[in-house]
Amino acid sequence: MFCGAFHGETAPPSLIFCPMAAKYYTHFLTAGAKPKRAPDSSEWSGVVELRSPLEQGGGTRELKTLLAQSFDLDSEDIKILHWARLH
Secondary structure, eight states: OOOSSOTTOSSOOOOOOOOOOEEEEEEEEEOSSOOSSOTTOOEEEEEEEESSOOOTTTTTHHHHHHHHHHHTOOGGGEEEEEEEEEO
């Protein structure tokens, strides 16, 4: 966060810029082993937040890994049907 006022300081505040998280809408299937948290469900959709934007063309590996970790599955058990970056 940046504050434009110095609030009585004699030197300007230091600015630290960090990469912003990237949010994606995802629609995916869980295959293979059933998820432990919801054993009767295999199709999911929702918003996933990543630390950095996905790479162009085939950058879904990080997305699959994050989803697999969330469902306690292997990344091969995730099939992404659709994803789109949210602005």
